[in-house]
Amino acid sequence: MMCSARHASSIAISERKGYAVSSPKDEIKKKRKSAFSRRGFLQGLGAGTGVVGSGLLGAAEEAEAQSTIPVAGPGVVTITLDINGQQMKASVEPRETLLDTLRNQLNLTGAKRVCDRGTCGACTVMVAGKVVYGCTVLAIDAQGKKIQTIEGLMQGSRPHPITQAFVNNEAQQCGYCTPGFVMATKGFLDRNPDPSYDQVKKGLGGNLCRCGTYVGVRKAVLEAAKEIKNA
Amino acid sequence: MPNYSWPAMDKRRVMGKRLNRLDGVAKSSGRAKYNSDLNPPGLLHAVILSSPHAHCKITSIDTSAAEKMPGVTAVRVIKAAGTELNWQGTEIAVVAANTESQARDAVKAIKIDYEILPHLVKEDDLKVAGSRARAAGEQVTGDPDKAFQEAEVVSEGHYAIPVITHCCLEPHGQVVQWGPEDKIEYHPSTQSVSDIAADLGSQIKVPAAKIHVHMDYMGGGFGSKFPSDLWGREAAFLSKDSGGRPVKLFLDRQQELLIGGNRPSVYGNIKVGAKKDGTITAWQSQTWASGGLGGGGLSADLFPYVFRKVEHRRVNHTAVSLNMGSARAWRAPNHPQVSFLTCSALEDLAAKCNMDSLDFFVKNVGLTARPDTYKDQLMKAAALIDWKKNWHPRGDKTPGPIKRGLGIGVNTWGGLGHDSACRTTIHPDGSIEVEIGTQDLGTATRTMIAMVAAETFGLQVTEINVKLGDNGLPKSGASGGSTTIGGVSVSTHKSTINALGKLFDLIAPLMNTTPDQLEAVDGRIQKKGDPSKAMTWKQAAQKLGTQTISEEGKNVSRDAAKDGLITQGASGVQMALVSVDTDTGVVKMEKMVAVQDCGLVVNPKTAESQVYGAMILSCCSALMEERVTDAQTGKVLNGDMEFYKLAGISDIGEMVVQMDITPEHDARGIIGLGEPPTIGGIAAIANAVANAIGVRVPMVPLTPNRVLAALGKATDRRMA
Numbered sequence A: 001m002m003c004s005a006r007h008a009s010s011i012a013i014s015e016r017k018g019y020a021v022s023s024p025k026d027e028i029k030k031k032r033k034s035a036f037s038r039r040g041f042l043q044g045l046g047a048g049t050g051v052v053g054s055g056l057l058g059a060a061e062e063a064e065a066q067s068t069i070p071v072a073g074p075g076v077v078t079i080t081l082d083i084n085g086q087q088m089k090a091s092v093e094p095r096e097t098l099l100d101t102l103r104n105q106l107n108l109t110g111a112k113r114v115c116d117r118g119t120c121g122a123c124t125v126m127v128a129g130k131v132v133y134g135c136t137v138l139a140i141d142a143q144g145k146k147i148q149t150i151e152g153l154m155q156g157s158r159p160h161p162i163t164q165a166f167v168n169n170e171a172q173q174c175g176y177c178t179p180g181f182v183m184a185t186k187g188f189l190d191r192n193p194d195p196s197y198d199q200v201k202k203g204l205g206g207n208l209c210r211c212g213t214y215v216g217v218r219k220a221v222l223e224a225a226k227e228i229k230n231a
Numbered sequence B: 001m002p003n004y005s006w007p008a009m010d011k012r013r014v015m016g017k018r019l020n021r022l023d024g025v026a027k028s029s030g031r032a033k034y035n036s037d038l039n040p041p042g043l044l045h046a047v048i049l050s051s052p053h054a055h056c057k058i059t060s061i062d063t064s065a066a067e068k069m070p071g072v073t074a075v076r077v078i079k080a081a082g083t084e085l086n087w088q089g090t091e092i093a094v095v096a097a098n099t100e101s102q103a104r105d106a107v108k109a110i111k112i113d114y115e116i117l118p119h120l121v122k123e124d125d126l127k128v129a130g131s132r133a134r135a136a137g138e139q140v141t142g143d144p145d146k147a148f149q150e151a152e153v154v155s156e157g158h159y160a161i162p163v164i165t166h167c168c169l170e171p172h173g174q175v176v177q178w179g180p181e182d183k184i185e186y187h188p189s190t191q192s193v194s195d196i197a198a199d200l201g202s203q204i205k206v207p208a209a210k211i212h213v214h215m216d217y218m219g220g221g222f223g224s225k226f227p228s229d230l231w232g233r234e235a236a237f238l239s240k241d242s243g244g245r246p247v248k249l250f251l252d253r254q255q256e257l258l259i260g261g262n263r264p265s266v267y268g269n270i271k272v273g274a275k276k277d278g279t280i281t282a283w284q285s286q287t288w289a290s291g292g293l294g295g296g297g298l299s300a301d302l303f304p305y306v307f308r309k310v311e312h313r314r315v316n317h318t319a320v321s322l323n324m325g326s327a328r329a330w331r332a333p334n335h336p337q338v339s340f341l342t343c344s345a346l347e348d349l350a351a352k353c354n355m356d357s358l359d360f361f362v363k364n365v366g367l368t369a370r371p372d373t374y375k376d377q378l379m380k381a382a383a384l385i386d387w388k389k390n391w392h393p394r395g396d397k398t399p400g401p402i403k404r405g406l407g408i409g410v411n412t413w414g415g416l417g418h419d420s421a422c423r424t425t426i427h428p429d430g431s432i433e434v435e436i437g438t439q440d441l442g443t444a445t446r447t448m449i450a451m452v453a454a455e456t457f458g459l460q461v462t463e464i465n466v467k468l469g470d471n472g473l474p475k476s477g478a479s480g481g482s483t484t485i486g487g488v489s490v491s492t493h494k495s496t497i498n499a500l501g502k503l504f505d506l507i508a509p510l511m512n513t514t515p516d517q518l519e520a521v522d523g524r525i526q527k528k529g530d531p532s533k534a535m536t537w538k539q540a541a542q543k544l545g546t547q548t549i550s551e552e553g554k555n556v557s558r559d560a561a562k563d564g565l566i567t568q569g570a571s572g573v574q575m576a577l578v579s580v581d582t583d584t585g586v587v588k589m590e591k592m593v594a595v596q597d598c599g600l601v602v603n604p605k606t607a608e609s610q611v612y613g614a615m616i617l618s619c620c621s622a623l624m625e626e627r628v629t630d631a632q633t634g635k636v637l638n639g640d641m642e643f644y645k646l647a648g649i650s651d652i653g654e655m656v657v658q659m660d661i662t663p664e665h666d667a668r669g670i671i672g673l674g675e676p677p678t679i680g681g682i683a684a685i686a687n688a689v690a691n692a693i694g695v696r697v698p699m700v701p702l703t704p705n706r707v708l709a710a711l712g713k714a715t716d717r718r719m720a
Helices: A005-015 A025-032 A038-044 A059-068 A098-105 A161-168 A178-191 A197-203 A214-230 B024-028 B100-108 B126-132 B144-150 B196-204 B229-241 B253-259 B335-352 B357-363 B371-385 B445-457 B484-507 B537-542 B557-563 B604-623 B663-667 B681-693 B704-719
Strands: A077-083 A086-092 A124-127 A130-133 A146-148 B044-050 B056-062 B072-077 B091-097 B111-116 B133-135 B139-141 B153-161 B173-178 B184-188 B211-213 B247-250 B266-274 B280-289 B312-320 B402-413 B420-426 B432-435 B464-467 B518-521 B524-527 B530-536 B549-555 B570-581 B587-596 B654-659
Touching (some): A086 A098, A130 A178, A161 A178, A178 A214, A178 B024, A197 A214, A214 B604, B056 B091, B072 B100, B091 B100, B091 B229, B126 B133, B126 B312, B153 B335, B184 B196, B229 B247, B280 B335, B335 B681, B357 B402, B371 B402, B371 B587, B371 B654, B402 B681, B432 B445, B432 B484, B484 B518, B484 B524, B484 B549, B484 B557, B570 B681, B604 B654, B604 B681
Parallel strands (some): B044 B247, B280 B312, B432 B464
Antiparallel strands (some): A077 A086, B044 B091, B056 B111, B133 B312, B153 B266, B266 B280, B420 B432, B570 B587
C-alpha cells in the first residue's frame, strides 16, 4: 500500500534524528498516529524532499525546515557507506533502505529480506554500535556511521564464536533467519556479556524463526557468551 | 550382489553419532547464498501486481503508462480484461525493471478497473456457506447408532482449527535467465530440484533438458515449494522479453501469505462413546474445511486419528469453497488438524469418564496400529513430564488466577524413502564425490548423505564432497512427505558400497587377498581381522593411476521393503504442561516433551532439531497462528508478520525430546522425520489448557479472547 508523500513527510522527519523539526512534538505524534505504515513512507518518498509544501507545517516552520534539512533526491544519489571497516560506494534513490542497498547494490546478502517492515529481524545489522533492522533504515541515513554486517564477523576463515556456537548447538535449520539472529546476538552480548537464560529469552525477542530453532538459539547464545568471555 | 545391510547398530562409527551440520558455518556466517541472494550481472527485478479484491472481474487494464516508466524493460499482462479473479492476491500483471523501486513504481502506474463480485471468505458457519459447501457423503462402519445407545458415557464437542499459512521466510521465487538457443538458467527456491525443470518446461514450451536448475540453500518450504508456478513462468518470459537479461522475481511478504500456500482449516462436531472404564466404543464426526476455491482435500476417513479401530463409526466431511488463495501441502498434510480434533474429543471423553487421560489413552492403544509402541511412548513421555505428579482432574483447584494443566497428542506418518539415484566417484588422490540431485531444506540432508558415505568408506564426514541442488546430477525425488532421508540414504549407501567394491577389486590382488576379505576402517583399507595388513585410504586410491571409480546406487521406492534398509510408519507422543492466567486469558507453554521414533536415526542431533522445531510450530499453531479474514471486505487482515503471529523465542518454554532409539526401531531401517513431530503438539497444548481451566476452548489458536470466552461460558453454564 502506498501512502502519499504529503502525509508521510512529517512522519519521516520525526523519525530521522538529528534533523531540526520546529513543529510541536504533539502535532507530529498526532500525525504519526494517522495509520500510515512506516514501511510505506520509507518506500514512498525521497527523504527530505517531501517537506516542501507538505501542508502540515506552518509557513515559517516550513521555511525553517527547508533551510535546515539537506535535500537528497528524488533521483539517484551517490553515497559512501562505512561497512565492516570499508568505504563502499553505492548509487541509491533516497527512498532505498539500507537492507536493499546492502543486498542489491553491494552484494552483502547475509542480511535477509523477510517481513520487510521491522518485525522479524532477519535483516538485523549494527549501525553505530546499535542493533537495527536494515529494512527500517534509509541508506542515506546510514552515511557517516559505522555499519557492521554479518559478513564482517568472519575473521578470515575462522568463524566468530557466535557463529560457531550456532553451529554447535543446532541453532539453525533452513538458515534464512540465522544471520539476523547472529547479529542480534552480537548486539545483545555487547551489552550483556554475561546474560542469564531469562535475559537471553527477552534479549533475542526481536527475531523470528519459522523452522523453530529457538531451543538451539538459547543454548548458542549462552555458549557464545562463555566463549567470548574466555577468549 | 554386495551386502547392502546397514552395519550393526553397535558397529557404526559415523551413522548414529551427534554431528554438527556440515553447512552450519556457511549459514550462520551469512556466506550461504540462497537463490534470493543472487545478483548476476544485468539483473532485472520483477514485481507482481496482484488483485486487491477477493472476487472481481477486470473490466479494463491499461499498462501503457507503466511501459514508459524509467527502467522498465518488460510488462506482461497475466489476466486480461474480462477475466474473473477468485481470490485476493491473484496475479494480474508483472513488470521487470532495472531496479526494484522502478518495478514497483511501474506496477503502481498500471490502471485497472474492477467489477466487484460477491465473495465468501469464512467457512466457520456452514449455513452461511450455503451452496458453496459440498458434502462428500457419509461413511458408516458397524452400527454407530446402536453403539451410542449402549455407550455408558457419551461426550460431544465442537472443535476448530483455522487456516494457517506456510509463511516461508524466503518467499517463493527465482532468478531466471532465458539465454541464447532457449537455454534457461533457472535458480528457484524449491523442494524439487530434479523435477522442477520439467514443470517449468511444460509451462514455457522448452524441453526440460535445456533448463539448468541450481539451488544450494533454500529458506523454508514446508510443503509449499514443489511446482515452478506461474511465477517461474512469468519470470522466464520477462527475461525473454528483456533480451535475455536475468530476472529476479520473489513474492513480497503479503503475496507470500496470500498466495504462497496455506494449510486448510478443519471445523468439526464430534461425538464419542465409551464404556465406564474408558474403552472407546463409538465415533461420529461431522467435519468441514476449506483450502481455498477448490474446497478442502481432507478425507473424512482420517477420523478418528491413530485410534482408528473403533468398531462403530460414522464420518462425514464437507468441503467449503472460499474466495481465498489455494491450500498447499503443509508438513504432514491434514494430520495436525485431524490429530487436534481427535485427541481433543478423546481428552473430553476421558474427563467425562473421570479418568486420568494418560490412563485413558493407554487403555485404548489397542485401537492403534502399533499398540506396544504407543503404550511405551506414552509411558516414556509421561515420565519426562512427571505426569503422575502434575496431573489433576479437569480444572486446577489451586487458588489464584494461574491454573496449570497437562495434555496429550499423538502422531503417525509413513515416511518411506522416495526414488533416488546417487553417483559416487573415487579419485586417485583419495577424494570422494557423492553426487545426488536432491536438496537440503534445512533438515541437514547434505550432512546425512556425507555421514552415510563416510560410514562406508571408514572416513570422516569432512572427507566426503557432497554435491546436491542441481538437476545435472543423478535424479532424486522431491523433498516432501518425509521421503528424503530414506531415499537419499539408500542411494548413497548403495553407490558408496558399489564404488568401494570396485576399489577392493583393484587392490585385493595387491594385498594377496580377495575383495570380500577387505574392509575400510578409520582411513585405512585392511584385511578383515588382521589390521597389520593394511594400506591408508590415500595409498589405496593412488593405485587407480589415471582412472577414477564412478558407481551409481539407487533407491526404488516400491522395492525398498525387500532391501530392509528403510521402511515406513513412525509413531510419536507429545505432552504439554501449560499455565493459564484466567484473569487475562494468556496461555503459557511451560514445558513440552516428545517421544518420537523414526526407525534407524542417522544423526540424533539434527533429528532432535527437527522435533524441537516441529513442537515450536505446534506452539505457533496452538497459541497464535491464524489467517484472519474480513467477511465484509473479503480481505486478509494479517498479510504481514506483525499480525500474522509466529512464536518468538520468549514464547517457548522448556522442551525435551527423546528420540526413541531402540534396537527394535533401529532394525526397521530408516524412516522420514519431517512430518510426524509436527502433528501431535497442538492437541497436547489444547488438552493441557482444558485440563488447566476445566473447560474446552473449542478453537485454536488459544488466544486470550477465546480463553476468556470459554471461561465466560463456563460461568454462565454453572449459573444456569
